[in-house]
Amino acid sequence: MARSWRPDVPIETHQLLKHGAITACELIPWGSNYTFCVTLRFDGRQDQAVYKPRRGERPLWDFPDGTLYRREYAAFVTSQALGWPFIPPTVIRRGPHGAGSVQLFVDSEPLRSIRALQETVDLDLARIAAFDFIANNADRKGGHVLRAPDGKLWGIDHGLCFHIDSKVRTVLPHFFGQPVPASVLTEIQTFRNDRARVKGLREILGRSIGRDEIDALLRRIDWMLAHGSYPSLNPYRSVPWPPF
Numbered sequence: 477m478a479r480s481w482r483p484d485v486p487i488e489t490h491q492l493l494k495h496g497a498i499t500a501c502e503l504i505p506w507g508s509n510y511t512f513c514v515t516l517r518f519d520g521r522q523d524q525a526v527y528k529p530r531r532g533e534r535p536l537w538d539f540p541d542g543t544l545y546r547r548e549y550a551a552f553v554t555s556q557a558l559g560w561p562f563i564p565p566t567v568i569r570r571g572p573h574g575a576g577s578v579q580l581f582v583d584s585e586p587l588r589s590i591r592a593l594q595e596t597v598d599l600d601l602a603r604i605a606a607f608d609f610i611a612n613n614a615d616r617k618g619g620h621v622l623r624a625p626d627g628k629l630w631g632i633d634h635g636l637c638f639h640i641d642s643k644v645r646t647v648l649p650h651f652f653g654q655p656v657p658a659s660v661l662t663e664i665q666t667f668r669n670d671r672a673r674v675k676g677l678r679e680i681l682g683r684s685i686g687r688d689e690i691d692a693l694l695r696r697i698d699w700m701l702a703h704g705s706y707p708s709l710n711p712y713r714s715v716p717w718p719p720f
């Protein structure tokens with residue numbers, strides 16, 4: 477029988493994140509929730525990761541309590557299913573403060589300004605903007621796009637994704653109403669046509685978010701494919717505050 481679809485993460489990275497011993501755990505003071513930088517060790521390898529325990533989540537009026545860490549994981553899996561590995565490898569596991577998400581730490585250079593981000597011409601930014609609509613990301617702040625020293629763009633902080641009501645808030649409103657680059661659209665279509673990938677995604681997401689949220693996700697994908705553009709959202713209402 478064919479093996480079902482799974483995120484493509486090197487086995488050593490997966491084992492480190494999922495089973496590594498947590499040898500240090502320090503609060504990141506500027507997170508909006510209790511977010512920790514942890515050191516993980518497994519089989520002679522050591523790396524840092526960002527641990528977000530369920531217990532450290534600040535309650536919100538519009539998202540069900542205790543679900544943000546699962547949304548972090550669901551966002552990672554969705555980006556993988558789309559073939560867009562811009563979210564650092566993420567797992568769900570237990571840590572010193574109980575169950576939470578654990579995401580590989582990526583080194584990055586500080587972002588100079590929102591304008592510098594908006595002026596970045598990079599297909600990965602177009603993918604991130606498409607992802608934010610597809611995943612209904614309510615929290616794409618300036619500090620949630622990181623540029624690694626090698627130039628690669630990473631996206632972090634996806635706890636506020638997958639709501640069934642439209643919630644997009646992003647510092648990338650210049651994409652609103654614009655055509656989605658043809659190659660990005662092809663990638664989305666390729667995912668949508670791949671039944672094994674769609675089925676695998678549904679199965680994995682079914683353990684992290686609601687079935688209605690998964691259906692809404694697929695509807696947004698179909699909307700984007702039918703229109704070939706980013707939605708024309710309100711550029712005043714659909715930006716986060718503060719922008720960083």
Ligand SMILES: Nc1ncnc2c1ncn2[C@@H]1O[C@H](COP(=O)(O)OP(=O)(O)O)[C@@H](O)[C@H]1O
Nearest residue numbers: 504507508509511526564580581582619632633
């Ligand atoms: N994978 C990561 N790699 C590097 N830094 C990260 C990563 N995830 C989070 N951070 C850092 O931790 C801070 C808080 O994380 P964030 O995901 O924004 O948490 P919160 O949900 O608390 O807002 C970020 O602003 C960033 O500086």
Ligand SMILES: [Mg+2]
Nearest residue numbers: 507508620633
């Ligand atoms: Mg944040």
